[in-house]
Amino acid sequence: xxxxxxxxxxxxxGDMVNGFNPQDPSHLSEPDLKHIERxxxxxxxxxxxxxxxxxxxxxxxxxxxxxxxxNEYLDAYNNVASLGHSHPRVVAAIHNQLETLCTxxxxxxxxxxxxxxKLVGTFEGELGKKGCAMFTCTGSEANDLALRxxxxxxxxxxxxxxxxxxxxxxxxxxxxxxxxxxxxxxxPFLRLVPAPDSYRMPAAEIGRRMAEDVARQIADIERHGGxxxxxxxxxxxxxxxxxxxxxxxxxxxxxxxxxAGGLFIADExxxxxxxxxxxxxxxxxxxxxxxxxxxxxxxxNGYPVAGVxxxxxxxxxxxxxxxxxGGNSVAIAAARTVLEAICEENLMANAVKVGGQILDGxxxxxxxxxxxxxxxxxxxxxxVELVKDRCSKAPDMDCALAIxxxxxxxxxLISGTGSDAHILKIRPPLVFTSEHAARLxxxxxxxxxxx
Amino acid sequence: xxxxxxxxxxxxxGDMVNGFNPQDPSHLSEPDLKHIERxxxxxxxxxxxxxxxxxxxxxxxxxxxxxxxxNEYLDAYNNVASLGHSHPRVVAAIHNQLETLCTxxxxxxxxxxxxxxKLVGTFEGELGKKGCAMFTCTGSEANDLALRxxxxxxxxxxxxxxxxxxxxxxxxxxxxxxxxxxxxxxxPFLRLVPAPDSYRMPAAEIGRRMAEDVARQIADIERHGGxxxxxxxxxxxxxxxxxxxxxxxxxxxxxxxxxAGGLFIADExxxxxxxxxxxxxxxxxxxxxxxxxxxxxxxxNGYPVAGVxxxxxxxxxxxxxxxxxGGNSVAIAAARTVLEAICEENLMANAVKVGGQILDGxxxxxxxxxxxxxxxxxxxxxxVELVKDRCSKAPDMDCALAIxxxxxxxxxLISGTGSDAHILKIRPPLVFTSEHAARLxxxxxxxxxxx
Numbered sequence: 002x003x004x005x006x007x008x009x010x011x012x013x014x015g016d017m018v019n020g021f022n023p024q025d026p027s028h029l030s031e032p033d034l035k036h037i038e039r040x041x042x043x044x045x046x047x048x049x050x051x052x053x054x055x056x057x058x059x060x061x062x063x064x065x066x067x068x069x070x071x072n073e074y075l076d077a078y079n080n081v082a083s084l085g086h087s088h089p090r091v092v093a094a095i096h097n098q099l100e101t102l103c104t105x106x107x108x109x110x111x112x113x114x115x116x117x118x119k120l121v122g123t124f125e126g127e128l129g130k131k132g133c134a135m136f137t138c139t140g141s142e143a144n145d146l147a148l149r150x151x152x153x154x155x156x157x158x159x160x161x162x163x164x165x166x167x168x169x170x171x172x173x174x175x176x177x178x179x180x181x182x183x184x185x186x187x188x189p190f191l192r193l194v195p196a197p198d199s200y201r202m203p204a205a206e207i208g209r210r211m212a213e214d215v216a217r218q219i220a221d222i223e224r225h226g227g228x229x230x231x232x233x234x235x236x237x238x239x240x241x242x243x244x245x246x247x248x249x250x251x252x253x254x255x256x257x258x259x260x261a262g263g264l265f266i267a268d269e270x271x272x273x274x275x276x277x278x279x280x281x282x283x284x285x286x287x288x289x290x291x292x293x294x295x296x297x298x299x300x301x302n303g304y305p306v307a308g309v310x311x312x313x314x315x316x317x318x319x320x321x322x323x324x325x326x327g328g329n330s331v332a333i334a335a336a337r338t339v340l341e342a343i344c345e346e347n348l349m350a351n352a353v354k355v356g357g358q359i360l361d362g363x364x365x366x367x368x369x370x371x372x373x374x375x376x377x378x379x380x381x382x383x384x385v386e387l388v389k390d391r392c393s394k395a396p397d398m399d400c401a402l403a404i405x406x407x408x409x410x411x412x413x414l415i416s417g418t419g420s421d422a423h424i425l426k427i428r429p430p431l432v433f434t435s436e437h438a439a440r441l442x443x444x445x446x447x448x449x450x451x452x
Numbered sequence: 453x454x455x456x457x458x459x460x461x462x463x464x465x466g467d468m469v470n471g472f473n474p475q476d477p478s479h480l481s482e483p484d485l486k487h488i489e490r491x492x493x494x495x496x497x498x499x500x501x502x503x504x505x506x507x508x509x510x511x512x513x514x515x516x517x518x519x520x521x522x523n524e525y526l527d528a529y530n531n532v533a534s535l536g537h538s539h540p541r542v543v544a545a546i547h548n549q550l551e552t553l554c555t556x557x558x559x560x561x562x563x564x565x566x567x568x569x570k571l572v573g574t575f576e577g578e579l580g581k582k583g584c585a586m587f588t589c590t591g592s593e594a595n596d597l598a599l600r601x602x603x604x605x606x607x608x609x610x611x612x613x614x615x616x617x618x619x620x621x622x623x624x625x626x627x628x629x630x631x632x633x634x635x636x637x638x639x640p641f642l643r644l645v646p647a648p649d650s651y652r653m654p655a656a657e658i659g660r661r662m663a664e665d666v667a668r669q670i671a672d673i674e675r676h677g678g679x680x681x682x683x684x685x686x687x688x689x690x691x692x693x694x695x696x697x698x699x700x701x702x703x704x705x706x707x708x709x710x711x712a713g714g715l716f717i718a719d720e721x722x723x724x725x726x727x728x729x730x731x732x733x734x735x736x737x738x739x740x741x742x743x744x745x746x747x748x749x750x751x752x753n754g755y756p757v758a759g760v761x762x763x764x765x766x767x768x769x770x771x772x773x774x775x776x777x778g779g780n781s782v783a784i785a786a787a788r789t790v791l792e793a794i795c796e797e798n799l800m801a802n803a804v805k806v807g808g809q810i811l812d813g814x815x816x817x818x819x820x821x822x823x824x825x826x827x828x829x830x831x832x833x834x835x836v837e838l839v840k841d842r843c844s845k846a847p848d849m850d851c852a853l854a855i856x857x858x859x860x861x862x863x864x865l866i867s868g869t870g871s872d873a874h875i876l877k878i879r880p881p882l883v884f885t886s887e888h889a890a891r892l893x894x895x896x897x898x899x900x901x902x903x
Binding site for chain 2: 106
C-alpha cells in the first residue's frame, strides 16, 4: 500500500494558519489540553480548532456564544446563525415541523412546492421567472450538483475559479478549491484567475483584466484538449480576501464564459441571504444573471439545508436527482422561516445601517493605524487587510493573526481570510445592533493599540 | 453550447420504474394533477415521485403517515425515521439542543467528543479500539469523503462496486453508482462485479466467486494502467436486490482487496443502526473488519447527520476536513438520542422478533403464490423476488410494480429494488409491532390475491 509522503511546510495555508497549532499547546489549561487530546484521538488528524487558544462553547443566544463558565463571546464571524443563535422563531418552526412531519421529497408536500416558488421568486430575470430549485443539505452538495449539471449539460469538464477559491469539501468541489492547499489534488482541467484585488489594481481595469484572464484560461483548457464547463465565483470572493467592489466585473466575465459554451455559476453560499445588505443575492450587485446559483450556510439558520436554483433546461436530460434529507419537511420549514424573518424583521436594512457604522469605524482605524492597509465592506461583511507597510502593501499575516487571537482573548470572535490569512474576516449576525457594533469596534481598537 | 442528445428507453432503470410516470397522469384527481404541475415547474425535471399514484403526506406519527384528509398510511419503507416518525425523544432532544446551541466543530464541545467516542465504541476490532469518527450531513457526503480518503491514501483511483450499486448523489459517488443508469457517467477506473445473488447461485460458491470476480477486475484496472483505491459494498446489497445471506462473502473479498493495496469500505447507510436485527452494523454479520465504514440515513431519525468511521492513519496526511453543518451541536444531540433509543428501547430485539413474524408470513406466500420466487430477510429488512416462473427465475417487474402500487392503494408503503425493480423492498421502522406486521402481511396477501 503506497502512501503519499508529502510534508506540509510550516504556515502552509492548506493547514489553516488561523487555527490552533497542536505543536504549541503549552499555554492551555489542563482541562482544555485533556479535551483536545480526547478530541484529536476520536475525531482524528483532519479536524481543526479555531484560534491559538481554542474556545469551548456550551450555549448560544442572539449574537452571543457562552462557555461553561458563562463567559460571553461576541460572535462577529458565524454567518450560519445569521439571524442570531437559537433564534426563537426558527427554533419554534423547526420544533413544530418535527412534531408534525419530517419526510422526503418523493411524496407530495404543499410546503415544499410553496417554498420553492417563493425562493425562486427572489431571483431576477430568467431565473426568477422560469428557474427551478433543487435542494441539498450542504453548500458543498449544492456546488457539487451545480458542477455535475454543468459538466453533463456542456459535455465539458473544464472549470475556472479564482486563485484562492473554496467551493466545498466533496471530491468534485475540493478538486476546484485551490485554497485547500497543494496537498489537495485538483482537476486536470481546473484553471485559476487572480481575484479582483481592488487594493492592488486600478478599479477601472479590474473587470477588463478578469475577463481577459478568463479568456486566456479558456484558451489554455482548449489547447489542452478540453472544453469549458463552468466558471464558478463567490460574488464577494470570500476566500480570496473579500473584494466587494467594483461591481462591474462579473457581467463581462459571464459574457466570455458563455461565448465559450460554459455556464456561469454564482456561489452565494457566503454572499447570499441578505449578507451584503443592499441585495438578497450578491451577484445582483454585479448586474449579472447566473445560469446556476448555489445557496447554503445561513439558509436554515443552522439547520442543514442548501440548494441550487437553475434554468430547468440545464437538467432536462440529467436524469433523476434525489437527496434523502435535502428539502425534507423540516429543512423547508426552517428555510421558509429564515427567508420570512430576513424580510419581516428588516434585517437587510439593519445590515446596511449597522454595517455602515462598522465600516466608518474600521476606516477610522485605517487612518490611525499604519498596519491597516485597506478596509472593504458591504452590509454586515467586512475585510480588513493588514500590511507590513502601505507602499509595498506586503501582506502581514502575523499582524492579522495577532488581531484575530487578541480579539478572541477579549471574547470577540472573528477570523482571517486571503492567500496569507492576512485579511480580517468580520461577518456578524444580521441582527447585530449599534451597541454590538460599538463593542466590536472598541475590541478591535484595543487590540490594535496593544500590538 | 452542446447538449447531450441521449434518449431514455422506456422502463430504463435510471429513470426509476417504481416512480410516477408524468406521461400517464389520467387517473389522478384534479388537485393532485395541479400540485404535480406546479411541482414539476418549480423543482424541475430531475425530481421524481414514488408510485403510479403519488402520495400526499401532511403528518407522521410512529409507523404511520397521514394525508390531508387524515387517511392513514402504514410506513413499511422509510428507514430514515427508523424509530418512527416524530419520535418524541428525538424531537425533544433536537428542540432542547436548538434552544441551547447549534454550532460547528471548530469550537470545543464536550458532547461532540463524547458522542464520537460512543459511536466509535460500537465497532469491533481495530476500528472500535483506535478508530476515529468524521461527521458529514448526508450518506452521499460520507461515501464521497471515504472515497476521497481512499484515493488520497492509496494514490490510486480504481473502484470496484456491485453491478447495481448506489452510493450517493455527489459527482464522485454518482460516478461509482451504476444503478443511476447509463445516462449517468461513471469513472474510467470503475469496475463492476455481480452481486452475491443467493437465489441464482449455490450458496457454497458465492464467496469464492465474488473474490474471484473482484480479483479479475483488479487485474483489469491494473492492465489499463490504474490501481485499486477501494472496494465499496453495502453489506446487504440493498440496491442490487437485497442479499442478506450467505454471510461468508465479504471477508474473502476484503482479503483480495487489501492484497492489491486497496481499502475495503463498508457502506452501512442502509444496513446500519440495527436494521439487520442481530447486529448494529451489517458488516459484522460477515465477520469482516472494514478500513472505512460510512453511516447515514437513520442516524438522526430524519435530522441530516451522517459520517465516516475509519482508521486514523488513513487521514494522517489528508489535510483538513471541515463540514459546516456536519456534526453540529444539534446533529450530535439527534444522533446520540437515536443510538441510545436503539439500545434502551430494545429495538434490535424487536426487529428480530417482529422481523421473524414477517419473514414467516412472506415465506408462507412463497409456498402459496407461484410468482413469489424468493424471500430473503434479516431483522426488519426484506427482499421478495417476483418471477415469471420458478424454473427460469425470470424477473417479473410488472408483477412487482403491481404489488408495490396495489399496496399503495391499500395505504401500505413499500418499494422495489434490483436491476429490474422486480424485488419488493420492505423496510419498516424498527418500532414495528406484531399488529403492524399482521396488517402489512394481510395487505400483501390481499394484493397477491388480487393480481
